[in-house]
Amino acid sequence: MAGLLERVELLGSAPLYSDDLATSLNVSVRTLQSATQAVHGLSLHHYLRLKRLWATRKLLLTASAGLSVKAAALANGFWHMGDFAKSYKATFGEVPSETLAQGRSR
Numbered sequence: 001m002a003g004l005l006e007r008v009e010l011l012g013s014a015p016l017y018s019d020d021l022a023t024s025l026n027v028s029v030r031t032l033q034s035a036t037q038a039v040h041g042l043s044l045h046h047y048l049r050l051k052r053l054w055a056t057r058k059l060l061l062t063a064s065a066g067l068s069v070k071a072a073a074l075a076n077g078f079w080h081m082g083d084f085a086k087s088y089k090a091t092f093g094e095v096p097s098e099t100l101a102q103g104r105s106r
Contacts, residue, residue, distance in 0.1 A: 002093045004021065004025060004032070004035075004036070004070050016048050016052075017063055018032065018033070018044055018045075021044075032044060048085065050091070052076045052078065052091075053076075053087060053088060053091050054098070055076045055088065056072050056073055056075075056076040056078065056084075056088070057088075057092060057099055059072045059075065059076065060072050060096060060099040060100045060103050061099060061102065061103040061106075062103060063100055063103045063104060064105070067100070068095040068100075069100055072096070072100070073096070084096075
């Protein structure tokens with residue numbers, strides 16, 4: 001599973017596909033899904049989405065003056081802003097712009 005974390009971080013905003021991740025780790029997709037479920041208690045898809053949400057949150061909290069929510073979301077592989085905002089609020093209990101404002105006030 002350590003290899004998965006490294007791969008996810010290296011990919012940044014590149015699309016994450018189960019097949020590509022499994023191939024790069026020399027395992028089957030099913031093995032990767034089972035391992036993610038066993039280690040993290042989440043489906044592979046949900047785990048990868050949470051990793052990208054947390055990376056976006058970190059970026060928003062440490063943002064430079066010119067960074068927008070959209071730019072932070074795109075940098076972490078989110079392409080549909082409505083889905084991103086909904087997932088972000090469900091995960092963190094606030095909208096992304098609130099996180100960005102917190103980061104700028106520090």
